[in-house]
Amino acid sequence: MTGKIIRLHAREHQETQLLLPWYANGRLEAPDQARVEAHLKGCARCRAELEEELRLKSDVAALPLDVEHDRAAMLERLNEPPPQHGGLSIRPGGRVGPTWLGWGVAAGLGVVLALGFHAPRPAPPTLYHAQSAPAGNRPGDLVVLFRPDTTESQIRAALRASGARLVDGPTAADAYVLSVPLPERDRALAELRASRGVIDAEPIDQATAP
Amino acid sequence: MVGRQDRALRASATVPSEDARDVGLMERIARRDPRAFEELYRSYHPRLRRFLFNMLRRPHLSDEVLNDTLLVVWRQPERYNGRSKVSTWIYAIAYRQALKALRRCDDPVDDRAAEARPSGEAGPEQQLGVRQAQDALLRAMGELSPDHRAVIDLTYFHQLGYREIAELMGCPPDTVKTRMFHARRRLKTKLSGELADWL
16 A cells, blocks of 8 residues: 555656646646646655756746847848849858858848838849949849759859859749859850759840849 | 746746737738738747757857748748647747758857857956856756757747647657756756856
8 A cells, every 4th residue: 555655656756857847837737737736745855846947947048048249130131121133132242151041041031021111112222242343233144043952052163163143032933143244144154054953044134124 | 835936937928819919920921911921020030049049059050040940931831730839830840940950060069159158248246156157057058969958948938838849849748858857957967066056
């Protein structure tokens, strides 16, 4: 009889130990809640554990798990109004590093947000200019469609080989718009078409929207 | 004793109306309403960012995964089937994207938590003590596995129940309970050496 009670207590004790974090955060469902409360009344060890649990919970919740400078930079970019051609806002001279796809998505989200909040605004100044581009630069020279499984490093390699710079995308069709000096356009097209991850690359007629 | 703390804690738990609001936003997002996405974005961005930063410990990677996650919400709202809370669905996307990102990059995790710590400005002794305790806890958290860090943060900061965590992690509820149990034990063991009087 006594053995049975001890085993029952041990089981309740073990189950309470497992449930304490959610008792502490107030997210237990009623049956679990009642079970833990009943056990806590008779178990000093679990009551002490609960005290520790509450301290740990409040200390973890108070941890400064954020990187303010990154956050500020991201918000700054998300809030940037869309460029004149609705393109990616790669900063002039900025390195297109390993995370550019992520920034591309951020810019994409920025465009989505901007659609809802900035659509009626007059067109803002273009945020990206090739260093050598003359004033009044065209929105893009080439449009390229990569295979869905192309890796970021393959895309980067293809862009470097072609000498083109990313200025917009992904478009609704998941294509990217590139800029390249006009005399280099044919060579860049040939390089892109020869790249493994490229499905197609086409020149953009100045009169045609991408 | 328990009752008062518990009531206060319960008051801060997620209120059901938040899910009703989120469901409404998802319906509007499915109709391509950018204002609904903006609202959802503002609501989820800070908490997802913390969750991912804690799990991945690589600020740039966590930003990338965060954006990927929110883009899935915008592009594929039809994937939300209404069987779970919207928040659980979104956290599940973030969790899966984070695991994928971890598999992609095999570089060792730096102690990126250092960047998140408060600056070393001179301050009162008490503030210094708090900072030291936070540093120790961040270090200890950093030594846990991403799954253990996730379950700790989802419970203590995001205040999710173990069933929700199980749903978003795609594992049985008992696995969540034991992960949490071992994570707490490990945290306490790691902290006991340097901060015996803290816990």
